[in-house]
Amino acid sequence: MFTNRRAFLRTAALATAAITTAALAACGSDDGGDTTTPVSADQVQAALDKGGSITVWAWEPTLKQVVTAFEAKYPKVKVNLVNAGTGNDQYTALQNAVAAGSGVPDVAQIEYYALPQFALGKSLTDLAAFGSGELDGTFTPGPWSSVKTGGGTFGLPMDSGPMALFYNKEVFDKHKIEVPTTWDEYAAAAKKLHAADPKAYITNDTGDAGFTTSLIWQAGGKPFAVDGTNVKLNLADEGSTKFATTWQTLISDKLLAPVGSWSDGWYKGLGDGSIATLVIGAWMPANLESGVPAAKGKWRVAPMPQWTAGANAAAENGGSSLAIPKAGPNNALGYAFLKYATAGEGVKIRVDNGAFPATTAELKSAEFLGKEFPYFGGQKANEIFAKSAADVVPGWSYLPFQVYANSIFNDTVGQAYVTNKPLADGLKAWQEASAKYGKDQGFTVG
Amino acid sequence: MTVLAPPTISRTGQADRGRPARRRRSWTGWAFVGPFMAVFAFVFVAPIAYAIYLSVFRTRLIGGTSFVGLENYQQVFTDPQFWSATWRVTLFLLVQVPIMLVLALLIALAIDSGRLYGKAFFRVAVFMPYAVPAVVATLMWGFMYGSRFGLVGNINDTFGVSLPDPLSPDLVLASIGNIVTWEFVGYNMLIFYSALQVVPKSLYEAAELDGASQLQIIRSVKLPAIRGALLIATIFSIIGSFQLFNEPNILQSLAPNAITTYFTPNMYAYSLSFSGQQYNYSATVAIVMGILTMIVAYAVQLRGTRKDK
Numbered sequence: 001m002f003t004n005r006r007a008f009l010r011t012a013a014l015a016t017a018a019i020t021t022a023a024l025a026a027c028g029s030d031d032g033g034d035t036t037t038p039v040s041a042d043q044v045q046a047a048l049d050k051g052g053s054i055t056v057w058a059w060e061p062t063l064k065q066v067v068t069a070f071e072a073k074y075p076k077v078k079v080n081l082v083n084a085g086t087g088n089d090q091y092t093a094l095q096n097a098v099a100a101g102s103g104v105p106d107v108a109q110i111e112y113y114a115l116p117q118f119a120l121g122k123s124l125t126d127l128a129a130f131g132s133g134e135l136d137g138t139f140t141p142g143p144w145s146s147v148k149t150g151g152g153t154f155g156l157p158m159d160s161g162p163m164a165l166f167y168n169k170e171v172f173d174k175h176k177i178e179v180p181t182t183w184d185e186y187a188a189a190a191k192k193l194h195a196a197d198p199k200a201y202i203t204n205d206t207g208d209a210g211f212t213t214s215l216i217w218q219a220g221g222k223p224f225a226v227d228g229t230n231v232k233l234n235l236a237d238e239g240s241t242k243f244a245t246t247w248q249t250l251i252s253d254k255l256l257a258p259v260g261s262w263s264d265g266w267y268k269g270l271g272d273g274s275i276a277t278l279v280i281g282a283w284m285p286a287n288l289e290s291g292v293p294a295a296k297g298k299w300r301v302a303p304m305p306q307w308t309a310g311a312n313a314a315a316e317n318g319g320s321s322l323a324i325p326k327a328g329p330n331n332a333l334g335y336a337f338l339k340y341a342t343a344g345e346g347v348k349i350r351v352d353n354g355a356f357p358a359t360t361a362e363l364k365s366a367e368f369l370g371k372e373f374p375y376f377g378g379q380k381a382n383e384i385f386a387k388s389a390a391d392v393v394p395g396w397s398y399l400p401f402q403v404y405a406n407s408i409f410n411d412t413v414g415q416a417y418v419t420n421k422p423l424a425d426g427l428k429a430w431q432e433a434s435a436k437y438g439k440d441q442g443f444t445v446g
Numbered sequence: 447m448t449v450l451a452p453p454t455i456s457r458t459g460q461a462d463r464g465r466p467a468r469r470r471r472s473w474t475g476w477a478f479v480g481p482f483m484a485v486f487a488f489v490f491v492a493p494i495a496y497a498i499y500l501s502v503f504r505t506r507l508i509g510g511t512s513f514v515g516l517e518n519y520q521q522v523f524t525d526p527q528f529w530s531a532t533w534r535v536t537l538f539l540l541v542q543v544p545i546m547l548v549l550a551l552l553i554a555l556a557i558d559s560g561r562l563y564g565k566a567f568f569r570v571a572v573f574m575p576y577a578v579p580a581v582v583a584t585l586m587w588g589f590m591y592g593s594r595f596g597l598v599g600n601i602n603d604t605f606g607v608s609l610p611d612p613l614s615p616d617l618v619l620a621s622i623g624n625i626v627t628w629e630f631v632g633y634n635m636l637i638f639y640s641a642l643q644v645v646p647k648s649l650y651e652a653a654e655l656d657g658a659s660q661l662q663i664i665r666s667v668k669l670p671a672i673r674g675a676l677l678i679a680t681i682f683s684i685i686g687s688f689q690l691f692n693e694p695n696i697l698q699s700l701a702p703n704a705i706t707t708y709f710t711p712n713m714y715a716y717s718l719s720f721s722g723q724q725y726n727y728s729a730t731v732a733i734v735m736g737i738l739t740m741i742v743a744y745a746v747q748l749r750g751t752r753k754d755k
Contacts, residue, residue: 092720121507207703229508265595407721414703418615442508
């Protein structure tokens with residue numbers, strides 16, 4: 001169904017390509033000013049009192065309840081929550097709307113990895129003008145540093161994805177495999193499992209940019225260094241090499257299920273035990289509950305396997321912010337909603353509905369940490385996620401054109417999964433292709 | 447258009463009256479042709495002109511838009527990704543199109559021979575896939591190609607064999623060719639069949655009286671008679687091959703590593719535009735590909751019509 005919908009979207013998008021591009025150039029040269037005039041809290045309150053209607057583009061499911069509560073609290077405000085597509089589909093729509101200068105939403109969901117690209121394209125409002133500085137300390141360090149990019153604060157963290165190891169306990173028990181604590185143990189477990197049951201794999205992977213960068217992040221790699229418009233790429237640094245070496249053995253020994261994430265086969269594999277683990281962000285439980293109801297009670301959560309035995313390193317995987325496009329009609333009202341949803345009462349509503357927060361208060365609350373997940377056999381999984389959030393390796397940054405770089409990941413790194421090309425060479429090819437794009441786009445690439 | 451040409455002015459008319467009269471008449475002509483010209487300009491000329499306009503600029507994330515003349519075109523001609531895509535569709539054209547057209551021709555001849563039982567059924571059955579939208583057809587084939595959960599996987603499990611994965615990088619082009627053949631064999635068959643229907647039956651009788659065998663009739667009467675249809679079908683297929691997009695684009699989600707973002711020229715233009723925001727370069731790729739397609743189609747047409755004479 002997912003494939004179907006995306007295919008349709010793409011086809012539809014292609015059909016309107018000519019029209020879109022036409023609209024783009026017509027307004028492309030319209031370059032608004034860079035300066036954002038400060039907006040005081042009083043002005044935001046005034047906007048709330050005055051009322052009006054705002055449009056929010058987001059696909060995050062729990063925002064629905066937030067909108068209902070927000071409208072109940074501020075009856076004069078009408079919020080149109082629009083699902084303009086997930087991830088890239090929405091970014092394409094947003095980029096086109098911004099370029100065309102019309103139909104721009106007041107608030108948009110933007111994943112952390114995509115935020116720098118929009119900030120750099122001067123499409124977003126610097127929230128410092130709204131006094132976002134007062135929120136220092138409200139959010140956990142990882143997401144907070146992710147939204148502070150390019151000398152401003154271009155979004156407020158909505159959720160986060162500190163990674164953990166999700167594993168099918170039933171499969172592990174059946175084959176008497178220990179839960180791996182290091183990546184070497186993970187590779188050994190992969191071998192043992194596949195030998196015991198040729199239909200079972202430790203995990204699935206067909207080449208996923210988000211996963212790869214997260215693992216390099218955890219390994220301490222810093223392949224992307226960004227300073228304004230100066231970009232340095234090095235996908236052969238120590239962390240990247242650690243990842244490439246371990247993952248190469250899994251690929252070469254055919255220990256990874258060749259199933260794409262979010263496909264029908266993936267859900268099936270997670271349910272029947274043929275995909276035994278997932279190393280993924282803390283937003284996964286809600287997806288498991290809805291997508292793999294049959295495996296309820298079989299799965300457990302453990303900390304991420306480590307690159308060095310005994311270490312406590314983690315990384316983020318996914319996670320989104322809410323941002324205000326500069327061209328949005330009502331920035332002040334947009335900010336009011338933004339703050340409500342990410343730092344105000346909206347947070348509790350979202351957590352209650354299964355979201356994983358990015359706010360320190362919620363992450364530390366006893367109620368949140370003590371929550372027992374029936375899906376994980378009553379395990380208090382949030383304790384592990386919260387610990388992971390605190391252990392995220394600092395200093396990571398994405399490319400200012402990560403959206404594009406991720407789109408060509410399978411052209412380059414993906415080849416290592418289907419041919420004899422080494423993974424390290426694939427990473428090198430990815431680096432070169434991304435660097436070329438960066439140069440074409442006017443960055444100084446070193 | 448010849449109907450609308452102004453009639454020649456009578457030679458006996460006075461010279462000073464001739465000029466205004468001619469002007470009035472030419473305005474009348476434009477009034478008739480105007481609505482068409484407006485639609486033509488808006489629907490056909492404007493998009494192409496706009497693409498050409500786009501192709502001489504470059505918009506960057508840092509630095510904005512600047513005029514670059516023909517630099518984008520220079521870049522296309524040295525772009526390995528563009529040429530690998532073009533080579534791939536050329537290979538597709540050289541292999542898939544002949545197979546599809548020969549199959550279509552054989553079926554058309556078989557149905558036309560009148561020796562087939564259930565002729566109407568076969569005609570509809572072979573044509574049916576053309577009525578299935580390409581998106582649906584590709585999804586359907588994609589599920590069958592699946593080596594884990596699809597038909598291929600089921601065959602492997604049931605018979606304990608290990609068929610090669612149709613979605614592996616080596617085979618994926620052939621798998622797409624299979625889908626396209628399935629989709630368009632019926633369409634081409636119908637073109638050939640309708641062309642065969644208008645061949646005068648007296649020619650067959652004459653040939654039979656002269657003692658020609660069925661094969662000879664096909665070779666010397668039927669094929670020359672439908673050369674026009676063959677040519678048209680070939681040109682359509684060439685254009686279709688160069689514009690290959692739907693099938694690989696949909697299969698990409700099933701085989702992301704086998705089908706790159708520059709698998710075909712159209713896919714390349716699409717991802718340049720929608721993932722990379724390189725509208726200018728994308729427009730350039732589209733124009734160059736359009737011209738290449740026209741050249742190849744025109745060359746085939748020239749060759750086809752020369753034989754005709």
